[in-house]
Amino acid sequence: MTFAVSRALGAAFALLVVSVLTFSLTSLAPGDPAEELLRRGGIQPTQASVAALRAELGLDRPAAVQYLGWLHGVLRGDFGRSYADGTPVAAQILSRVPATLRLAGAGFLIAVALAVPMAVRAQIRPHTALGRITRALTSAIAAVPPYVVGILLVSVLAVELRILPTGGDATADGVILPGLTLGVATAAPLMRLLRSELAAVDGSPFMALARAKGLTVRRAIVLHALPAAAPGAISAAGVALIELVGGAVVVETLFNWPGVGQLAVTAVRQRDIPMVQGYVLFAAMATLLVLVLADVCVALVDPRLRDKSR
């Protein structure tokens, strides 16, 4: 319990620093946000109107005061309003979350379903032709950006073979290709991590004992090495989930998937700073949540770590 609390406190501190970074993005932007807003509203900015809007937005106050005001809003769930259409940022992001979760969920399931059996198999029979091919293929896929994997999948499955739709809508069939893209792109690094975990466990004395008492390699690995590798596997899965959320940005844009990532890319293209800030904070929150949950899960399955915590 103390472990979970200390991790949560660490994450909260990290989030605070991220919020300062995020807030200072505004000051990085060239030009005056008030002037920019007026221009987007179709009004020719004059000295008086800019000054009035600056006062209204609180831009004439010191940066620290502005930050505290902004943070106060964020803590109440008010991330500000979009420059592009004036809608609340938080509501827009939340409305996109289900689509992203569906995509990330599909990708995660596919990644785990591919990576775990492949890693176990590669550890049981590392020197067969199949093992070598699997390893070469995972190295290749791990080396390639997700959108390239997606494009190659689309051109084979949808363009050449015409067995799947190219995606673009949130129908049941539509999730297959983007989910597969994300899943395959994540499975490769996940499999590499799992395999090195398994290899590390495989060298321990209890594995030698398992073999000595007459278990086959396969049974020894499935029954003894796999549970022992579970803590590492959970951390790896946490990292994979985070990578998924990052990769989703690109895959959502590629398949025109109406998720948070697509929203963020559109916001970046339109220089919609409040929306970009909202996205960064949101992504940091989601990431830290996954990290803390993964740490807690690891501590739950591995009692050795709980005592060594901090």
Place this chain on the structure above:
Amino acid sequence: MTRPTAGLTAGGALLTVVVLGCFALPLVSPHDPYRPDPVNALLPPGPGHWLGTDQLGRDLLTRTAAAGRTSLLFALAVTAATTVIGTVTGAVAGLAGGWPDRILRQTSTMALALPGLTLALAVSGVLPPGYTTLFIALVPLGWVSCASVVRTVVRRTAMTDYVLASRTMGASIPQLLRYDIAPHVLGPACTVAAGDFARSLTAATSLSFLGIGLPPPHVDWGGMISEATPLLLASPRLVVVPAIAIALAGLSVMLVTDGLRDPASGP
């Protein structure tokens, strides 16, 4: 140095081919990678144009090579910056310990909270598009992994007996760094740099693919793919060729990295 493995040899050969192709081809090719030539648009692969031409009549092979030059040089610049910053901060934190070390460790925890393209998206959302913005977007988080690795190695090395011996003989800090510590840092730093290179390549081309990387007329592999995606159904060649180029570059760097890190592994 042990004998290079098959993976390292294959990766090195592939990397050489990719690099040579990207830098030499645009020089010897009779075609201009940037100038449109609408009369010859969308030609199929043939004698004049080995891989055909794109929607504006530019030779696909030359353009892919020129885009590759941009991608590779940019990734190299980012990697150089992250490696230098990472090595210096890592060495300082590792040698000094105390609060510089704590700050570095806090920073690397913080870096976990902004995974992948998040920070890059944030930076490209506020600064005008261009090389500088892309550079600022990719360097800040890249150096952290290098710094952490260097810090660990420096710290471990600084505790060894021979470093103690050198110090007893009156070696100054620069002498210690130069003769006793640097040789140990070199290997891990190179491995991290190779990983950084692959990551920067992926990240920069991803941003260009999203249309928030380099503004036209600059083009890298991601930009080429992004231009050609609407034509995927009509002429998949325009998308597949740069996609394979990225795949080959990424794969060769990965093979070299794996071969350097662990001579026993590799396919």
